[in-house]
Amino acid sequence: MSDCAVDHGRRVRSIVQSRVGADTAGTSNQITRSWIRCLHDYQLDPGKRDEPEVVAAGELAERRARLAGVQAVAKVEMANLYQQLAGSGYAIVLTDAEGVLLDYFGDPGFTHAASHSGLMPGAVWSERAQGTNGMGTCLVERRPVTVHQDEHYLARHIGLSCAGAPIFDHEGEIVAALDASGESRLAQQHTLALVTMSVQMIENRVFLDRFRHDYILRFHNRPEFIGTLSEGALALDPTGKVLAATRCALFQLGLAKPAEVVGRDISELFNSSFPGLVDSTVKKAFHAVPIFGIRTGARFFGVMLPPVRAVMPHQPLRDAIAPTAAPLERLHFGDAAMARNVRTASRVLERNVAIMLLGETGTGKEVFAQALHQSGSRAGKPFVAINCAAIPETLIESELFGYRAGAFTGASKDGQHGKLYQANGGTLFLDEIGDMPYALQARLLRVLEERTIVPLGGGTPVPLDIHVTSATHCDLQQKIAEGTFREDLFYRLQGITLRLPPLRERSDLRALVAHIVAEESDEDAVITLDDTLLAALERQRWPGNLRQLRHLLRAMIALREADHLTVHDLPPEYRTGIVVPELEDDADDDVAPAAADTALNPLNPLNPLESAERDALLRELQRHSWNISTVARQLGMSRNTLYRKVERLHIRNPGKPLPC
Numbered sequence: 001m002s003d004c005a006v007d008h009g010r011r012v013r014s015i016v017q018s019r020v021g022a023d024t025a026g027t028s029n030q031i032t033r034s035w036i037r038c039l040h041d042y043q044l045d046p047g048k049r050d051e052p053e054v055v056a057a058g059e060l061a062e063r064r065a066r067l068a069g070v071q072a073v074a075k076v077e078m079a080n081l082y083q084q085l086a087g088s089g090y091a092i093v094l095t096d097a098e099g100v101l102l103d104y105f106g107d108p109g110f111t112h113a114a115s116h117s118g119l120m121p122g123a124v125w126s127e128r129a130q131g132t133n134g135m136g137t138c139l140v141e142r143r144p145v146t147v148h149q150d151e152h153y154l155a156r157h158i159g160l161s162c163a164g165a166p167i168f169d170h171e172g173e174i175v176a177a178l179d180a181s182g183e184s185r186l187a188q189q190h191t192l193a194l195v196t197m198s199v200q201m202i203e204n205r206v207f208l209d210r211f212r213h214d215y216i217l218r219f220h221n222r223p224e225f226i227g228t229l230s231e232g233a234l235a236l237d238p239t240g241k242v243l244a245a246t247r248c249a250l251f252q253l254g255l256a257k258p259a260e261v262v263g264r265d266i267s268e269l270f271n272s273s274f275p276g277l278v279d280s281t282v283k284k285a286f287h288a289v290p291i292f293g294i295r296t297g298a299r300f301f302g303v304m305l306p307p308v309r310a311v312m313p314h315q316p317l318r319d320a321i322a323p324t325a326a327p328l329e330r331l332h333f334g335d336a337a338m339a340r341n342v343r344t345a346s347r348v349l350e351r352n353v354a355i356m357l358l359g360e361t362g363t364g365k366e367v368f369a370q371a372l373h374q375s376g377s378r379a380g381k382p383f384v385a386i387n388c389a390a391i392p393e394t395l396i397e398s399e400l401f402g403y404r405a406g407a408f409t410g411a412s413k414d415g416q417h418g419k420l421y422q423a424n425g426g427t428l429f430l431d432e433i434g435d436m437p438y439a440l441q442a443r444l445l446r447v448l449e450e451r452t453i454v455p456l457g458g459g460t461p462v463p464l465d466i467h468v469t470s471a472t473h474c475d476l477q478q479k480i481a482e483g484t485f486r487e488d489l490f491y492r493l494q495g496i497t498l499r500l501p502p503l504r505e506r507s508d509l510r511a512l513v514a515h516i517v518a519e520e521s522d523e524d525a526v527i528t529l530d531d532t533l534l535a536a537l538e539r540q541r542w543p544g545n546l547r548q549l550r551h552l553l554r555a556m557i558a559l560r561e562a563d564h565l566t567v568h569d570l571p572p573e574y575r576t577g578i579v580v581p582e583l584e585d586d587a588d589d590d591v592a593p594a595a596a597d598t599a600l601n602p603l604n605p606l607n608p609l610e611s612a613e614r615d616a617l618l619r620e621l622q623r624h625s626w627n628i629s630t631v632a633r634q635l636g637m638s639r640n641t642l643y644r645k646v647e648r649l650h651i652r653n654p655g656k657p658l659p660c
């Protein structure tokens with residue numbers, strides 16, 4: 001045994017034997033308590049050097065399956081936390097309630113040290129097995145703990161700093177622990193705060209998913225905090241009795257245990273009756289309503305989410321829970337505008353309210369429409385999307401309504417069902433609705449009003465049961481004023497309007513990056529981005545929004561030389577205004593072309609990023625001999641979007657003017 005291990009063992013024993021010395025030795029009480037348990041209860045030798053115990057593969061698979069729901073939610077938060085701590089040599093770890101390591105996100109620089117310390121799937125990190133440590137000790141203490149260097153009980157772990165926090169279910173039972181462990185010299189003060197925030201996010205998301213079939217009252221004393229990690233949430237049965245509460249809900253109500261609230265009528269907690277709350281927040285308005293706590297008189301703001309589907313039997317979280325969070329909840333990572341959109345959409349899910357999505361190209365309108373569909377009772381039914389801008393005007397009618405055999409020249413001899421018919425029972429997503437030909441708008445309106453459809457060429461009307469979600473990037477009010485969009489159709493399609501924020505306005509870009517990188521990476525690759533690169537991504541304008549971000553990350557992942565991405569992995573057109581440290585073999589890496597073309601339109605000059613985008617687009621157009629369809633397909637955007645870009649970026653085909 002090394003001298004250092006011997007000294008550590010002596011110090012541990014002497015502190016345990018004279019607890020009085022704990023504070024003077026700089027050891028917090030949690031640590032002392034843990035050391036006492038380790039020495040007296042578990043009879044662990046501080047100098048123990050055995051390899052960590054690892055459960056068999058079959059047992060690990062079973063433990064993972066039991067926590068599948070928590071794990072699915074935790075994965076996103078782990079990726080997010082990992083990015084926040086990127087470059088600090090941390091591994092992010094999820095264990096079950098017995099301290100068995102289920103999931104691991106490791107910093108490449110730390111992988112060797114981590115496996116040496118036993119940070120690997122299946123390893124048992126309970127306090128009984130590994131002595132005082134972030135994971136095991138937070139599970140015993142039932143609260144977040146930091147275990148820094150020689151606060152570890154076993155001498156073999158004193159090279160580590162760990163920050164662990166337990167994850168609770170709605171019954172107040174611990175189901176798992178989240179931990180960030182790293183090499184001590186890189187340890188950060190705020191790590192425990194970040195871990196604790198991630199745990200809160202996981203608990204909230206799991207709760208919202210677990211009780212999505214019930215009423216959920218989300219509340220906070222500031223309305224803008226509803227949808228964030230500090231909101232309180234209560235699940236209610238159809239009579240208004242509390243089924244469960246989040247930890248934040250208990251905290252805000254000044255209560256200690258779920259038992260103090262479960263089974264009580266909501267009117268015993270707030271000055272509102274259940275029907276009154278449902279009425280005011282679900283039926284009448286889509287805004288948080290003021291409610292007052294009965295016990296303290298404190299003012300809160302609350303919104304009620306209606307049940308998503310049929311009520312299902314309740315099981316504790318640690319048993320079977322849905323393997324994934326509700327799809328809508330997975331669309332945002334803390335951005336306030338997106339959280340509001342998700343909240344509003346969730347509340348109208350089963351109410352047959354038509355939703356109109358507004359947003360620039362690539363902000364995720366179709367993805368949002370799909371998540372809406374997946375979150376509601378139509379989830380198992382068809383989701384049919386039609387891009388009104390991408391289909392030639394002459395074909396939209398047959399695409400939408402279908403036709404009977406021989407209805408027109410060139411029609412298939414068997415006839416064809418239209419998209420409306422294909423969507424029957426499910427959702428029809430009308431993308432770029434502003435581009436729907438005027439004559440067709442009246443026909444679509446009639447179908448939506450009468451809820452029957454007659455195929456082109458005639459026949460018996462078919463009853464239609466569809467939910468319609470539509471999207472547009474254009475100002476429909478202006479189109480109505482210009483007489484190119486029907487006002488009656490507008491009001492039929494716009495039960496509520498949700499504006500998806502452009503990426504440059506979103507506050508959760510780093511978490512989105514972590515999420516997309518995890519999705520775009522091979523299963524066993526752990527790809528990280530350094531802080532300068534993340535800061536550079538935050539400074540971009542993102543005219544193509546999430547689509548552009550995903551394509552960029554996909555390309556960077558595909559072309560990477562190492563799993564740790566830096567600004568050197570950024571394509572030159574994204575580097576304008578960014579100081580890129582020189583690499584020895586990077587000398588001829590060119591910076592984005594200068595903005596010489598801004599002279600094209602002196603009244604509306606392009607900024608350096610737009611200029612870079614213009615150069616890139618121009619290159620693509622030239623490469624494909626100005627074939628708009630090919631370039632649009634290559635870039636994953638609609639032809640209309642490409643035309644708009646070409647116009648905005650003042651691009652002209654020298655041979656033939658583009659029909660913009």
Ligand SMILES: Nc1ncnc2c1ncn2[C@@H]1O[C@H](COP(=O)(O)OP(=O)(O)OP(=O)(O)O)[C@@H](O)[C@H]1O
Binds near residue numbers: 332360431637641
């Ligand atoms: N929440 C999200 N998380 C990660 N990626 C997303 C998200 N939303 C959208 N994306 C990515 O952005 C791409 C564009 O999304 P989508 O097609 O929904 O945008 P859109 O607003 O409908 O675009 P357009 O107006 O050009 O049709 C998607 O393919 C997806 O890869």
